Amino acid sequence: xxxxxxxxxxxxxxxxxxxxxxxxxxxxxxxxxxxxxxxxxxxxxxxxxxxxxxxxxxxxxxxxxxxxxxxxxxxxxxxxxxxxxxxxxxxxxxxxxxxxxxxxxxxxxxxxxxxxxxxxxxxxxxxxxxxxxxxxxxxxxxxxxxxxxxxxxxxxxxxxxxxxxxxxxxxxxxxxxxxxxxxxxxxxxxxxxxxxxxxxxxxxxxxxxxxxxxxxxxxxxxxxxxxxxxxxxxxxxxxxxxxxxxxxxxxxxxxxxxxxxxxxxxxxxxxxxxxxxxxxxxxxxxxxxxxxxxxxxxxxxxxxxxxxxxxxxxxxxxxxxxxxxxxxxxxxxxxxxxxxxxxxxxxxxxxxxxxxxxxxxxxxxxxxxxxxxxxxxxxxxxxxxxxxxxxxxxxxxxxxxxxxxxxxxxxxxxxxxxxxxxxxxxxxxxxxxxxxxxxx
Amino acid sequence: xxxxxxxxxxxxxxxxxxxxxxxxxxxxxxxxxxxxxxxxxxxxxxxxxxxxxxxxxxxxxxxxxxxxxxxxxxxxxxxxxxxxxxxxxxxxxxxxxxxxxxxxxxxxxxxxxxxxxxxxxxxxxxxxxxxxxxxxxxxxxxxxxxxxxxxxxxxxxxxxxxxxxxxxxxxxxxxxxxxxxxxxxxxxxxxxxxxxxxxxxxxxxxxxxxxxxxxxxxxxxxxxxxxxxxxxxxxxxxxxxxxxxxxxxxxxxxxxxxxxxxxxxxxxxxxxxxxxxxxxxxxxxxxxxxxxxxxxxxxxxxxxxxxxxxxxxxxxxxxxxxxxxxxxxxxxxxxxxxxxxxxxxxxxxxxxxxxxxxxxxxxxxxxxxxxxxxxxxxxxxxxxxxxxxxxxxxxxxxxxxxxxxxxxxxxxxxxxxxxxxxxxxxxxxxxxxxxxxxxx
Numbered sequence: 001x002x003x004x005x006x007x008x009x010x011x012x013x014x015x016x017x018x019x020x021x022x023x024x025x026x027x028x029x030x031x032x033x034x035x036x037x038x039x040x041x042x043x044x045x046x047x048x049x050x051x052x053x054x055x056x057x058x059x060x061x062x063x064x065x066x067x068x069x070x071x072x073x074x075x076x077x078x079x080x081x082x083x084x085x086x087x088x089x090x091x092x093x094x095x096x097x098x099x100x101x102x103x104x105x106x107x108x109x110x111x112x113x114x115x116x117x118x119x120x121x122x123x124x125x126x127x128x129x130x131x132x133x134x135x136x137x138x139x140x141x142x143x144x145x146x147x148x149x150x151x152x153x154x155x156x157x158x159x160x161x162x163x164x165x166x167x168x169x170x171x172x173x174x175x176x177x178x179x180x181x182x183x184x185x186x187x188x189x190x191x192x193x194x195x196x197x198x199x200x201x202x203x204x205x206x207x208x209x210x211x212x213x214x215x216x217x218x219x220x221x222x223x224x225x226x227x228x229x230x231x232x233x234x235x236x237x238x239x240x241x242x243x244x245x246x247x248x249x250x251x252x253x254x255x256x257x258x259x260x261x262x263x264x265x266x267x268x269x270x271x272x273x274x275x276x277x278x279x280x281x282x283x284x285x286x287x288x289x290x291x292x293x294x295x296x297x298x299x300x301x302x303x304x305x306x307x308x309x310x311x312x313x314x315x316x317x318x319x320x321x322x323x324x325x326x327x328x329x330x331x332x333x334x335x336x337x338x339x340x341x342x343x344x345x346x347x348x349x350x351x352x353x354x355x356x357x358x359x360x361x362x363x364x365x366x367x368x369x370x371x372x373x374x375x376x377x378x379x380x381x382x383x384x385x386x387x388x389x390x391x392x393x394x395x396x397x398x399x400x401x402x403x404x405x406x407x408x409x410x411x412x413x414x415x416x417x418x419x420x421x422x423x424x425x426x427x428x429x430x431x432x433x434x435x436x437x438x439x440x
Numbered sequence: 441x442x443x444x445x446x447x448x449x450x451x452x453x454x455x456x457x458x459x460x461x462x463x464x465x466x467x468x469x470x471x472x473x474x475x476x477x478x479x480x481x482x483x484x485x486x487x488x489x490x491x492x493x494x495x496x497x498x499x500x501x502x503x504x505x506x507x508x509x510x511x512x513x514x515x516x517x518x519x520x521x522x523x524x525x526x527x528x529x530x531x532x533x534x535x536x537x538x539x540x541x542x543x544x545x546x547x548x549x550x551x552x553x554x555x556x557x558x559x560x561x562x563x564x565x566x567x568x569x570x571x572x573x574x575x576x577x578x579x580x581x582x583x584x585x586x587x588x589x590x591x592x593x594x595x596x597x598x599x600x601x602x603x604x605x606x607x608x609x610x611x612x613x614x615x616x617x618x619x620x621x622x623x624x625x626x627x628x629x630x631x632x633x634x635x636x637x638x639x640x641x642x643x644x645x646x647x648x649x650x651x652x653x654x655x656x657x658x659x660x661x662x663x664x665x666x667x668x669x670x671x672x673x674x675x676x677x678x679x680x681x682x683x684x685x686x687x688x689x690x691x692x693x694x695x696x697x698x699x700x701x702x703x704x705x706x707x708x709x710x711x712x713x714x715x716x717x718x719x720x721x722x723x724x725x726x727x728x729x730x731x732x733x734x735x736x737x738x739x740x741x742x743x744x745x746x747x748x749x750x751x752x753x754x755x756x757x758x759x760x761x762x763x764x765x766x767x768x769x770x771x772x773x774x775x776x777x778x779x780x781x782x783x784x785x786x787x788x789x790x791x792x793x794x795x796x797x798x799x800x801x802x803x804x805x806x807x808x809x810x811x812x813x814x815x816x817x818x819x820x821x822x823x824x825x826x827x828x829x830x831x832x833x834x835x836x837x838x839x840x841x842x843x844x845x846x847x848x849x850x851x852x853x854x855x856x857x858x859x860x861x862x863x864x865x866x867x868x869x870x871x872x873x874x875x876x877x878x879x880x
Binding site: 183 | 443445447448449450451452453454455456458459460462463465468470472497506507510511514516518556560563564565567568569571572573595597598599600601602603604605606607621622623624626627633634635636637638639640641643644645646650654655657658659669670671744747748749753754756759760761764766767774775776777
């Protein structure tokens with residue numbers, strides 16, 4: 001049941017291809033790079049997410065009859081280009097940062113090598129996937145830092161486009177959330193799912209007590225009851241009366257949370273429900289979570305803010321040509337010259353320098369020549385950041401599916417440990433590590 | 441090539457269903473409503489979008505083998521519920537605001553009638569679609585107002601999740617944009633597509649002149665050349681030298697746009713290219729567009745800001761139970777009582793009152809009884825805002841596909857005309873119309 005991703009593409013990519021097939025430049029070997037000029041939103045670090053999804057999407061980037069008919073009927077490209085696209089399959093190579101890796105301005109998150117023709121048409125798809133998923137993962141990591149040991153559940157599906165919601169659940173899980181409400185993220189990516197009940201459940205019943213009794217009969221006493229449909233104190237009393245002191249949890253979705261959580265905790269304890277957990281879910285972001293650190297809250301449900309990147313809904317990554325072959329086949333590093341958007345031409349090797357296990361810089365070694373790319377052996381005090389993701393068109397199988405998500409989550413937890421303490425603060429600031437460019 | 445939308449759903453909907461099938465309440469007739477408590481982001485009006493997409497998604501909300509296997513294997517629901525879901529098809533009715541309609545706090549954008557079982561499980565899907573699409577349409581309408589007669593192209597696919605990008609292109613078109621760069625939006629929804637060229641196109645070639653010559657050979661002199669890869673003035677001279685004074689357009693993607701646009705216009709005119717259009721595309725939002733009103737700009741390309749709702753990436757709509765049948769079948773209006781999130785129970789009829797063609801209020805007539813809903817005939821000085829969207833499970837065919845998008849765009853253009861002048865200002869403010877609740 002795959003769907004072609006081939007038209008998730010900006011028209012100019014196909015018209016450039018069309019013109020390049022006419023003048024022959026479409027067959028020039030090229031190196032494109034995905035990177036961010038800055039960390040949007042004053043973030044101190046970024047988190048790469050979407051890589052595994054992108055590898056799937058590149059595999060499905062095939063032009064079928066429907067896609068070709070649209071291009072032909074609307075005269076987007078000529079017959080030669082339609083024929084080229086009919087046989088299109090990406091056969092180049094992609095290296096890049098592992099999913100879950102942290103990144104900084106200029107980090108070469110992806111390096112795509114192939115002909116201009118096969119690489120340029122992946123621009124929009126690659127950026128759509130990585131920009132959204134990385135924005136969510138970056139925000140989620142901040143929330144995970146703010147929450148400390150308390151579990152976080154992603155519950156924001158309703159505040160993101162329906163497919164972005166699945167991607168957001170996946171990205172948040174990679175960056176440290178422990179579960180999602182989104183069932184498709186469970187099915188497709190193996191993210192653990194969770195849920196409580198809506199106010200509609202209580203309102204459907206003649207009384208709050210009826211609703212609680214029914215939920216417990218179906219889901220057991222370990223379930224979480226939503227106690228703020230009518231009066232919170234009354235809701236807590238009813239919950240404990242119905243479930244007994246073994247009640248798993250209560251959810252609070254409104255009110256001034258530090259005050260309400262303390263009151264609910266005191267009441268639960270008074271009623272003997274000392275083990276009943278409190279989940280709060282009302283418009284939380286990383287700052288609200290941090291403000292609840294001293295409150296008797298056991299877990300957080302986060303909606304809007306995580307799926308919208310907490311004020312930064314796109315990571316701002318770009319896809320740029322950094323080198324190409326000449327007519328005679330020799331490599332030329334290239335870069336746009338305009339002042340505000342200048343970038344570094346040339347192929348890059350990236351390393352995280354470390355001092356006693358703590359990261360000190362993002363070291364980017366720029367190669368003009370291409371005969372020699374800097375290797376890990378030359379940087380014994382640093383961690384090499386790039387891995388092969390696609391080799392001659394074949395994706396790295398370990399990055400795919402639920403196993404890829406689990407690996408990305410584990411990798412993120414590991415590499416977050418190496419960040420300096422200043423990276424963990426929530427306020428807007430400069431990147432926590434300097435990016436240093438050196439010539440190979 | 442349809443894909444099931446059934447698991448684009450929060451887990452709690454299915455566990456509530458599960459518990460409701462056990463205690464019998466799942467079969468109670470219910471009325472759910474989609475509305476916004478406020479206009480997020482200090483907007484003066486909202487624009488409904490996504491309705492046609494939602495009707496498609498509800499049609500595809502069927503549980504196939506993959507979905508049922510996931511629910512069974514992960515013990516999300518019991519065998520009775522799996523059986524119910526296997527036969528699930530929404531057979532209820534939905535009325536609501538037309539796609540493209542303007543809305544205000546409390547506007548009942550959708551009213552969903554059916555059993556609790558069939559309606560509650562649509563919550564997440566309905567909100568995902570409407571919240572994202574309406575946020576984009578609302579931002580796009582503001583940009584369209586700022587741009588006046590100058591055309592706007594949506595070019596933000598790379599800054600939104602790959603499927604949300606298609607939805608964003610569609611929503612922006614409904615709210616007044618004239619085209620998109622996104623090819624899938626062209627294929628799926630009939631949105632006109634456009635494009636120029638990327639910096640990579642110029643960098644691929646040995647010289648800027650080679651790149652321009654090739655583009656013109658392929659696309660004709662009416663194409664738009666990107667002139668800021670190296671030096672803007674040199675780029676303009678090269679463009680006119682290559683294309684002649686018939687050059688269709690130039691695109692500027694960097695620099696201080698009011699200054700650069702004026703310089704480029706003067707140079708084009710000096711070179712005799714008086715008819716060559718100027719398109720600007722660098723990080724525009726409604727405020728930047730308004731600031732360019734006096735500059736010699738012919739069209740705008742808008743990316744990040746429109747696909748992310750220009751600071752308000754979700755419309756903040758909610759899906760709430762407003763009435764249900766009792767055990768004896770009589771209707772009971774219901775609403776959550778908590779102070780901060782209180783809502784109005786009961787079924788609602790909505791009207792836009794008008795004075796000499798200008799809207800004066802959002803009139804919401806609340807019915808407790810359900811025998812009698814307020815009708816248009818009772819409000820001769822007002823426009824009835826609700827239309828049937830799904831009747832006994834059958835979607836309104838005129839709302840679907842490319843024809844539905846065209847109708848929504850035309851409807852939006854019409855109803856935007858009736859807004860009072862104060863609705864058209866860009867600054868953050870209160871809603872431009874008061875919402876008035878009256879009893880039926």
